[in-house]
Structure formats: C-alpha cells, structure tokens
Amino acid sequence: MKQSLIFSKTLKQAPKDEQSVNARLLTRAGFIDKLSAGIYSFLPFGLRVCQKIENIVRQEMNEIGAQEILMPVLQPKSIWDVTGRWQKFAGKEMFKLKNQANKDYTLGWTHEEVITPLMQKFVLSRKDFPVFVYQIQDKFRDEIRAKSGILRTREFIMKDLYSFHTSENDLDKYYEKVKKAYFRIFKKIGIDKQTYLCLASGGSFSKYSHEFQTITSAGEDVIYICENCGMAINKEIKTEHLKCPECGKTKFRQEKAIEIGNIFKLGTNYTKPFDFKFIDKDGTRQPVIMGCYGLGITRMMGAVVEVFNDANGIVWPENIAPYQIHLIQVGDDLKVKETAEKIYKGLLKQGKEVLYDDRKDKRPGEKFADADLIGIPLRMVVSKKTVEKNSVEIKYRNKNKVELAQIKELGKLGR
C-alpha cells in the first residue's frame, strides 16, 4: 500500500480526551477514531490489525473442529425471556430498544440465547454430538463507565465459541483443548509470555470459570500468580484459595492484568430452559451439556499496544502488525524513486505486506517519526546513499541496530 493513499494522518500530539496509552498511540498513529465514550471506528491500519488477530483466532478455532457462523446482533426479547435474562439484566449492561411497533429488542452482548435454539433445530441425533460453533462479531454492552481506550468499550469485537456435548466428561476434554488453542493464539499474537490462565468466579453459571489475563498496568483486575506453576487466581476469589489450585503451593506474586478471554462450563444452564435434549443410548432424554469460550479481539489489540510500546510509538509483534515492511523513500531523486518503486513491486510479488512511504512532500525526519509511531516491525529505507551502494537500509522496530542489505537479498527478510 502506498502511504500517500492512506487517508488517515498521524498526530504529533494525542487529543486531550484520551489518557490511556493504547488510545493515545492508536489515535496518534491513525488506527482508531473515537466517536463517543467507548465507541470507536477502526481506520485502515487498525482494521488490518483486527483482521490479523481475527484470522489467527479463526485458524485455531478451525483447528479444534469449530465451525464459523454469524449470528444477529439485533435480537427479540422473546428469546431472553426463555432464560429469564431479560428481567435479570434489566437496568444492567444489556442494551434495550424498541422498534416502531413498540416491540422489544436487544443488541447482543452474548449469544447463548441465539445459539442454543439454533443448534436445537439441526443437531437432532446423539450421533451429531459433540458440536462446536463460533463467531467473530460485534458485542454491545451498556457499560456504566467505558474506559481505558479500547480496553473497555460499549461496542467491541469478540470471538465467542459454544460447544455442545452429551457428557460432562466430553465437555471437560474439549474445555482443555480450548485452553491449549487459546495459548497457541496468544503465542502467535505475541503475548503468551505475559498471559496467564486464571481461576475466577463463574458468576451465575458455575462456581468458577477460567480467565486469560494479560499483565499490564492498564489492567483492571488484580491476579495472584503462583510462583511455582504459573497458575493465577483472581483477587475476587483469592480468599477462598490460599493454595494454588494447580500445584498446592502458597507463594504468589501480585500483578495487575486485563482479562482478554473467559471460558465457562455452562452445563445445562441454557439447554434446560430451551429444552434442548438428546436421546441417550438407553432411550432416555437428557439435557445437552454446554460450554462457552470468549476472546476479546479488539481488547487484545489494546492490550498488545499497552504491552509493546516505547517513547516513539507502538512496537507491533510481527504476526499482527498492519504491514510487515515499512519501505521508506527518502528524497525524490529520480533514481531513488525508481529504485524504491522497483523494490516495492518486487516485495509485493514475493507476497510481502508492504507499506510504501512514497509521500513526496514529507521530509525524512517526519517519515521516520511516523514509522516509529505506526510501529511496523521492519523498516527499509531507500535513499541516494543506499542506492549508490545498491542496497537498502534495514532496521527492526524493536532493535536499535541499523544495517545495509543488498537489494537482491531483500526477499529473505521479514516474514
């Protein structure tokens, strides 16, 4: 992509109505734009990062046998009456609205009420189980207080997976499988080292649930991490757990963290109200057993920025950067321009994702400052100096070293 065609601009100063690191950097670099408290647009760079994260998640969900669907955001009150959650969440984070005919609707903040009857229509035989279905979609929550940039918003993108089983044992097995898939996702995104599995309250669903907590001072939760095995416990239930539930040791360190995912063994809490049952081998009708597994796409994006940044801007992990290579043309000399164009096309041909700073009216200093702010992992500079040596200057965003590379060798660099 030629940078001269990107409509968003970088800002020297962050708007004063953003305090959080993620919002300040993402806004300055032109990834997001705030419409209202907790409501953001994703601009070309921001959307690319989102889609990168989504695709990593998609890949791992498919890997564990889950099928992707898309459920509606707009949902009638009737399905929420079945589980009693319309009443239960009256005046809470559930958005409620009416249509012209005065009929009640909500904007989906979770999708158990949609997925359960949906599966019930198709999954009729015991032999159809287990079944795993997910979507990546907008969620709406009427937060009393939106905060921390894109970490707690009123509209956000979430991956939600639902699993349906004929036995607790089968649910347990899949639950563990999802945990592993989640850590593969975190590793690909680049936050596995700072992300911990954390025992937490299960709310009204189950006694406990598991959260995935990424350590950052911008986080809202306090977790206690076992010094021995790395299992964490959320502060909200710490008094019930003096020992690590995993290894039994009692030494913990305390950290602030942001919850980027949460998984629950729902059991029959939703299948019972919808009367979703299967006929067991012995001919008896049994309620279907269910699990749900959330992962905040846009929240992870914010968490990554909180974790990976320096004084000059964002430092994107390779797999989710908006582009792999930031090719910068310094000077508008014909030879330089031609060389840069050629390198740009060559890299594209090799399947590289390149942002080409071809802007004529920008001086080198501004281009470098923008490159640091935007945070693309690999920077390549083409200038008079480098052209003379038939080479390109190479610098990685997370390193200080600057070196030259021969033009014909460039294909080996970057992902």
Place this chain on the structure above:
RNA sequence: CGGGGCGUAGUGUAAUUGGCUAACAUGCUCGCUUUGGGAGCGAGUGAUUCUGGGUUCGAGUCCCAGCGCCCCGACCA
C-alpha cells in the same frame, strides 16, 4: 450512579483573573527554497469560546441548568 477534573480553529495551548478586533504553535492551501530524525521564508485558510439561561455598561472569564469527554470508585455473564 457517587467523587474529582476538563470543554476556546482539525490538533495542542494562551488570553492581564470581568475590559480593545479571541492570541500562539501545529495542521491545511499557494509560491519559492530545501531533502537522513517532525526544515526555512512569504502569502493565505481556519472559532456561534459545548448548549441554553442569568448577573453586568461589558462575559471565553462570574452564577444556574443541561450536554459531552477523561480519571477514581461502584459495576463488569
């Protein structure tokens, strides 16, 4: 929802504490020059000072109400 802070060109700030035509930087437009870490000169552009009331000879500034944004808390299946 309780507490605190803040609303002035696109962005960041200023305005003698109630007093002249709301200033500076940056951005944007045009011209010339310049080209390795946010260049220089010149000429332009851009504001219903959040909204509505009130006090006053006079309000960006004081008072009241509302709206909006940020932060702390509560809340967060």
